[in-house]
Amino acid sequence: MKDDEFIPFDLEKNLNPGTLDRREFLKLMGGGIVILFTVGDSLALQQARRRRGYPEDFNAYLRIGEDGRVTCFSGKIEMGQGVITSFAQMLAEELDVPLNSVDMIMGDTSLCPWDAGTFGSRSTKYFGPPLRQAAAEARTVLFQLAAEHLRTAQEKMKVKDGIIFVTKNPEKKVSYAQLTKGKKIERHLEKKPPIKHYSQHTISGKPTDRLDGRAKVTGEAKFAGDIRLPGMLYARIVRPPAHGAKLKNVDTSAAENIKDIQIIRNEDMIAVLHKHRDVADKALGLIKAPFEPSTNTQDNKSIFKHLKGSASGGEIVTEAGNLDEGKALASKTFDEVYFNHYVAHAPPENHTAVAKIEGDKATVWASTQAPFRAQGDVAQALGFSLQNVRVITPFVGCGFGGKNSGRQVVEAALLAKLSEKPVQVAWSRKEEFFYDTFRPAAIIEIRSGLNSLNQIVFWEYHNYFAGSRSSQPFYNIPHHRVLSYGGWGGRGGGRTHPFGVGAWRGPGSNTNVFAIESHIDVMAKSAGMDPLEFRLHNLTDKRMKKVLNAAAEKFGRSFSEAPSGKGYGIACTDYLGTYLATMAEVKIDEKKGEIRVERVVCAQDTGEVINPEGVRIQIEGCVTMGLGYCLTEEIRFKNGRILDENFDTYEIPRFSWQPKIETVLLDNPEMPPQGCGEPAITSMGGVITNAVYDAIGIRMSVLPMTPARIKEALRNGRAATQ
Amino acid sequence: MEKTFNFNLNGKTVRVTTSPERMLLWVLRSDLELTGTKYSCGEGFCGACTVLINDEAVLSCQYPVQEVNGKEVTTIEGLQDNGKLHPLQTAFMLHNALQCGFCTPGMILGAHNLLLKNPQPTSKEIVEAMEGYLCRCGSYNRIIEAIQTAAQTMKGQRS
Numbered sequence: 001m002k003d004d005e006f007i008p009f010d011l012e013k014n015l016n017p018g019t020l021d022r023r024e025f026l027k028l029m030g031g032g033i034v035i036l037f038t039v040g041d042s043l044a045l046q047q048a049r050r051r052r053g054y055p056e057d058f059n060a061y062l063r064i065g066e067d068g069r070v071t072c073f074s075g076k077i078e079m080g081q082g083v084i085t086s087f088a089q090m091l092a093e094e095l096d097v098p099l100n101s102v103d104m105i106m107g108d109t110s111l112c113p114w115d116a117g118t119f120g121s122r123s124t125k126y127f128g129p130p131l132r133q134a135a136a137e138a139r140t141v142l143f144q145l146a147a148e149h150l151r152t153a154q155e156k157m158k159v160k161d162g163i164i165f166v167t168k169n170p171e172k173k174v175s176y177a178q179l180t181k182g183k184k185i186e187r188h189l190e191k192k193p194p195i196k197h198y199s200q201h202t203i204s205g206k207p208t209d210r211l212d213g214r215a216k217v218t219g220e221a222k223f224a225g226d227i228r229l230p231g232m233l234y235a236r237i238v239r240p241p242a243h244g245a246k247l248k249n250v251d252t253s254a255a256e257n258i259k260d261i262q263i264i265r266n267e268d269m270i271a272v273l274h275k276h277r278d279v280a281d282k283a284l285g286l287i288k289a290p291f292e293p294s295t296n297t298q299d300n301k302s303i304f305k306h307l308k309g310s311a312s313g314g315e316i317v318t319e320a321g322n323l324d325e326g327k328a329l330a331s332k333t334f335d336e337v338y339f340n341h342y343v344a345h346a347p348p349e350n351h352t353a354v355a356k357i358e359g360d361k362a363t364v365w366a367s368t369q370a371p372f373r374a375q376g377d378v379a380q381a382l383g384f385s386l387q388n389v390r391v392i393t394p395f396v397g398c399g400f401g402g403k404n405s406g407r408q409v410v411e412a413a414l415l416a417k418l419s420e421k422p423v424q425v426a427w428s429r430k431e432e433f434f435y436d437t438f439r440p441a442a443i444i445e446i447r448s449g450l451n452s453l454n455q456i457v458f459w460e461y462h463n464y465f466a467g468s469r470s471s472q473p474f475y476n477i478p479h480h481r482v483l484s485y486g487g488w489g490g491r492g493g494g495r496t497h498p499f500g501v502g503a504w505r506g507p508g509s510n511t512n513v514f515a516i517e518s519h520i521d522v523m524a525k526s527a528g529m530d531p532l533e534f535r536l537h538n539l540t541d542k543r544m545k546k547v548l549n550a551a552a553e554k555f556g557r558s559f560s561e562a563p564s565g566k567g568y569g570i571a572c573t574d575y576l577g578t579y580l581a582t583m584a585e586v587k588i589d590e591k592k593g594e595i596r597v598e599r600v601v602c603a604q605d606t607g608e609v610i611n612p613e614g615v616r617i618q619i620e621g622c623v624t625m626g627l628g629y630c631l632t633e634e635i636r637f638k639n640g641r642i643l644d645e646n647f648d649t650y651e652i653p654r655f656s657w658q659p660k661i662e663t664v665l666l667d668n669p670e671m672p673p674q675g676c677g678e679p680a681i682t683s684m685g686g687v688i689t690n691a692v693y694d695a696i697g698i699r700m701s702v703l704p705m706t707p708a709r710i711k712e713a714l715r716n717g718r719a720a721t722q
Numbered sequence: 723m724e725k726t727f728n729f730n731l732n733g734k735t736v737r738v739t740t741s742p743e744r745m746l747l748w749v750l751r752s753d754l755e756l757t758g759t760k761y762s763c764g765e766g767f768c769g770a771c772t773v774l775i776n777d778e779a780v781l782s783c784q785y786p787v788q789e790v791n792g793k794e795v796t797t798i799e800g801l802q803d804n805g806k807l808h809p810l811q812t813a814f815m816l817h818n819a820l821q822c823g824f825c826t827p828g829m830i831l832g833a834h835n836l837l838l839k840n841p842q843p844t845s846k847e848i849v850e851a852m853e854g855y856l857c858r859c860g861s862y863n864r865i866i867e868a869i870q871t872a873a874q875t876m877k878g879q880r881s
Binding site for chain 1: 744745748752753757758761762763764765767768797798799801802807810811812815820821822823824825827830848850852853855856857859861862863864866
């Protein structure tokens, strides 16, 4: 889908592993088979990286050390989603080594296989298979080497914890470390060995505690801003007060009086640098830099009209049947509009990068979800070759799609070059809000119809700027058409907004599921059916029915025709192959207009589960974070200015908001692992608005449902459309 | 005008010569290169920069270094006892009460402060005491459980 292309190449195509085949690899290696040798980056790895696919050579993914420890390399990054643990589980399982012998190296462009970036709940789904394949091949080769070493047939040997032994004589054994001696394995198999069947798993599929837990509770875990280099300076940069504002002139004389301050002007960038961050802050405050006002005239109130007016030429996302025929079959029709405002990523760790330049080589430590993309950005900005730029990704303090661009990385690299010192750029919270690529404000119009049997006969869906993900109907609807007028990235939506917008955890889907599942409830009400019954009545998809029934069983409360006054809600969806159903119970303080979410149950079918504990943590996180965009999170802006600059006015979920959260993981190991970092958040808008309707009988059509909007709705007996 | 300040940092005496109005957060992070204390909102709205000063939880981004003179400062790096994790640290690991881990040092020190004042808090009391600490990953329920587990462990250690 076009509006999902926020990176400049075909993601799905490039995520397919195995771009470089064995024959090409041999050609690169000159055809000779060397058993063991030690080098840094293999040529094959470099080639594969250049070609932008996952490499074929299993050495790119793992290395067995002389001490027996196994290092796993992944171009993905760890930002809290927990793949640091699930990748280690997958590798340990397939290689037959203890989990605690695995060390993870992630997001280092010099050491790790190329990767498009960590987003879209794609890490396990797309990196998992080549990682497992690499480990299976390494294990098979190690068996061959052991057979030669022990002069025993492979069938007569077994492996446990990285030690291959003769089954009938376990004393006759050799360890992986003894076989490889810390060197790279240069024997490969023409025919790829099969990976283990899930029924053989003893590490994968078992609830596992986070491997980064200890580093994170002791303060030892390093984030980009924790990198300290000799002579490093902290840079602060003059920013416009509003998007679209132009600099008039600049007076740096007062800042120049600060001891040891360095001031750099490079075209439009004016930066102050000092060995202490807070002194650089002070110097920045002394710079006089008046700007022309922005020409942008939009604000929160005008934005929906502006967006609708900017739309042209919708693209068909999916269609079936014929809408006119469907309309002719309908005995009841529905016509509703749904809105959501801009939402910030608000990661706890602001965008940060540290850059060091030595000659024509640059090393950058970056808080990024896309280190290989950042590598390209830095190379281009500095005029360096790609291989002379190394991006290292320490732990990342949340991303949610907000750390895909490399703006701060390029700033640090340029300033390091100009100052001839290592430089750290760490945005302030205000900069974080200003340059955030918000989840776009969006409008969804849905027209639909039911026949006399309460079956949905037509569905006409107009999506203005949400992005099309999860907008394909999974209910039985013979006549439907889904149109998108632009999404959250690049073309279309990108130019329409007064500031940057982008992917936000579950991009597109949060808005679509909110609209779709709200609308399903509108029809259920008209059909005189309870919302669970109506959904099941209009579904044949067995997986979807299964997650709905699993959630209902856990929820343990029966739904009635809404509004029942009980405050129960349902929403279900298919997020890129992960199916889920969420049920919630809310209470409303009508005087204050406050929604209190008491309980949320989420049943999810993620296919094969690598770390059940990790999946549950992600669902809980999704539910909690999702409360924000349901209840309070809305970026306020005016004339290009972002009015929310910190957490005093931009309210994100807190301890006191917490509902009881219960998770159900459906057992479906026959299906390859799907994603789990995002799916559950996408159901939150739908489930909470439906629960609110069940409680007070008012259909809220704008997110977030702030106390002011709830009170207004209660006063007027209906929701406003702003 | 620079001045010299002496204080106890994680059990050791430190001496810093700097401007009195600078915030402790930056002195810790840049002058002393102790990076476990995090910068997040910078204005006292999130709790990530929390440290203990004479056993009171303090937002170090709002605390001028001159006020720390002669006092005892504990950061996340100082919570272990001869390499042994504090019960709160163990409990956070046990409950997987963290994801990205950026807010974790502040959370743990905030909880430490709570348990000093109220060794057996109810979950309601935990919520009230921890309301100012933000976790964007959404680990709140697990953090509440971790604090309760740590409280139990510490009770056992005292008796």
